[in-house]
Each structure stands twice: as structure tokens, then as C-alpha cells.
Amino acid sequence: MDRVALGLFLIAAIGLLGSPGPAIAALVAVGRARGLVGGLPYFLGLQLGLAMAAGITAAGLFSLLAAFPSALRGMTISATIYLVYLAYKIASSPVGEAARTSNGAHASPAAGFLLGMTNPKAYLAFASLLASYTLIKGSTQQDAFTKWILLIAVMIVVDIVWLYLGAILQGLMLSPNSERLLNVTLGLAVLIAAGLAFV
Secondary structure: OOOOHHHHHHHHHHHHHHOOHHHHHHHHHHHHHHHHHHHHHHHHHHHHHHHHHHHHHOOHHHHHHHHOHHHHHHHHHHHHHHHHOOOOOOOOOEEEEHHHHHHHHHHOOOHHHHHHOOHHHHHHHHHHHHOOOOOOOHHHHHHHOOOOHHHHHHHHHHHHHHHHHHHHHHOOOHHHHHHHHHHHHHHHHHHHHHHHHHO
């Protein structure tokens, strides 16, 4: 394995996968609402969805899908609808005492999985990373598989950090108005990040 290429690949992966996007904003929101332990089911669902999205990209299926504009447009529309829904659910999350007893569907493992599978930023990042830096020469399949494993490892680490940061926000004694402002900000972050991914 080319160690220089490995180092460059990991740096690029941390930068792309750890930068703010729909999944990151959702993780922070879930961490703030549920705490670290309470947010783990959503986190695990998200990781499974992202791992499958990375596998689809590594297998070349995303490139195949991109060859059919109508199919890609349909996926884009579906992802947009879900991200708008997610942004609304985050922005309108209960505040104060109601937030402690709320069990919003947007924080479920299924919701995390759905976001992982439909996150446009993730597919673009995976395609970019998988096409760069040959780690194992002479075996395209082994190179792609190794990158896929490394991407999963990077996602787990950076996403748990974002979930933890959200959990730290939960410990802050915010007024209901401040909580509402934070919820709206996180919801807008999902919309903005999703919009940038489509540009």
C-alpha cells in the first residue's frame, strides 16, 4: 500500500466527510435533542446508510445512474423533498420541557438510514474520493474495497464527534427562545448544505 497516497486520502476524506452538510447538521440537532447515548440509534442508522451509499459509489452504480438524467433527477427530487422535511422537523423541534419528552421520528434509526442513502453531498464526496489517490496498485477491486473500508472508518469517527458536540449543546442552559433560534439555525443549515450540494 502506498503510504503517501494513504495519508493524502485520509486527509481529504476527513476534510470532505467532516465538513458541514445535511448529515452533520442533523447529527448536531439529534445530539442536542437526545444526548450522546440517545442519539446513537440515529447515528448507527446514518452510518449504515452512508456505508451503503459509499458501496454503491464504489461499485460504479452511482456513475451508471448518472448516465440516465431522468433517473438522477428523480433521485435528486426525492432527496430534496426529504431534506426539506428534515429541515422543517429540526427547525420545529420542541423546546424547553417538551423537548425532554419528545421522541421525534426525525431522530429514529430509519431516519438516519434514509438520510445516509439520500444525502447528495455524500455521493459527491464518495465519488471524488474513490476516484483519487490509488492506494493499491495492480488491483482496482482491492483498491476500491480498501477505500470503502477507510471511508466507513473516517465517517464513524467524524460523525461521533459531531454527535458529541450536539450533546454538549444539550447541557447548556438555554432559554426557550434561544433553543428555538438554535433549532431554526440547524434546520436552515440542512437546507443550505443541501442546496450547495446540488449546485
